[in-house]
Amino acid sequence: MSTPHEGRGEHADPHLQHHFQSMAQQYDSGKFGMWLFLVTEVLLFGGLFCAYAVYRANHPEIFAYAHQFLDKTLGGLNTLVLIVSSLTMAMAVRCAQLGQQRRLKQMLAATLLCACVFLAVKGVEYEHKWKHGLLWGTRYTSQEAAPAAAAAPATEAPAAIAAPADGGTTLPHAAAGPAGLAAEPQTGHGAGAHGGHGPAGPAPRNVHLFFGIYFVMTGLHGIHVLAGMIAIVWLLRRSAAGEFGPEYFAPVDFVGLYWHLVDLIWIFLFPLLYLIH
Template identity: 40%
Template structure:
């Protein structure tokens, strides 16, 4: 027995000591290398660690700090746009009240729900990457990418509709609607003998000028130049216009006329270019061509008074009635002056350019009972012909396309990042020890969603 009682066998085997970081590699008690808990782990040779970092924890903290600084610059960018929105809305509230009616609230609400859901799937993707669940990570990234695609598809529908209707920024907002010319009939073109081409239209046509006039000048000078009280004078048969050449009139409209001008006979201001700075010189020439079509109103012959009767003749020859009893001499004089002024003063009230309100039916019509809907005012064919359109209405679509367009560019960039993350997830690149890229991509996508949360109510709801 003593032969077998060697020192080595008598001493019980020492327990195996694991390194301090063995628990980090245990599937149950695994630490996150990208978090602060990895500071005690010796990961100098860990995959994905850059040479200028001491640990994955330091690398993760540095990357996240850089991402937050970048997101702060994005907030400064959109914060400036929100300040511009506040100033513009404060100075022109009527422009926002008019322009918001052309937006589809349901499409904007749908995009809001889509981005909120995509933000949730992106947060789930970060969680699955930290836990090393590859398949759910791939599905969540794919769902987030799909949400971004749905958002951009809805924006494409909105943009295409507005561009088709001329609801754009700048000068294009006031352009008249484009009408396609009718196709030639079979009688006009037979065989090789085609009908001669129509003569080219004049360089500056009154037809085009009429559309520009209705969009800019009508609010002050009326439909046919008859003028509106307190806004603009009657220019039909104007000697000043007749004495000026077309180029002189264009120069006059470009400069306008101030109230303190000695040649101003109304005391009203005519703003340069009629208050529409987007009008070009050729547009003014079209307007001048339309002004040349105005005709002076025909004078109305005074009606002959009826033959006076015998009693009336006697009353005409009689002396004016005496002032009432008790009236002073000053009151009698004022009464006679007011009567004389009322007989000699003639008032001219020009016709308003605003159309009359629609005449509603009497009682309850059978059509209303059947459909439960009875529109009282039919919408206008085009916004350039809308008499209720305020001045500078294009400013609303300036801020609309600027903010939503810049946000759409950020959505496209986010989709590229998520697509790149999806490819890496499919290849098994991310796990508990390497999920920094997924986390930073999620931060960027959350910022994009947050900006839209502010844009939707500012543009679509209020």
């Protein structure tokens, strides 16, 4: 699978591919390629940030209400875990550059461990949401956030009728549409009448949109963490064979760049999803 080799003078390194003049050129090419790849990742998540921005700007009430179901502390913990992993990854790159084989392996292992902790915490959060039906779109079945529809008939029937005022405040600015094509504002049924045991205030309509965005963003991020873990395992195997050193550390460096980007994205996800006011 490796390309045919042509010896290029006394400096030919076994890792030098045939079409490059020098290791520096090869390293530069790889690094530049990696940066371009990171750019595509930024844009991939950029699309999701766009969806987030559009829905948050236009339906702030959904976000203000729904974020309360997220656990700020777990999110914060995960942020710290990722920052630690970023440090260990940066250290790993340093160790590879300096040829410190033992510490390289330790640092990679530490990074891997942090990633596991991150995913475990994420799993706890997901499980909580799953149990309470705080899910996306059609799967959204939360009783806590459910407006009058489910709870009202049994318990507090009068509340449902009092809904219009609340409906008005939580809904986007109503168009002066003709009567009859759609329900008039006063049919903002049940918007205000949740069971009274939710976090705070009435549940607005379409809360599931927040959870849709939450799950897609954190899910895609989680997949990236998983991919990073696979890459780190691969690095660990290669470093066990002692492949990396001052002359050849590009793979560690590139995986490191990727890992930092994953961290970087989380740095933005955390306040946007968890710390809404």
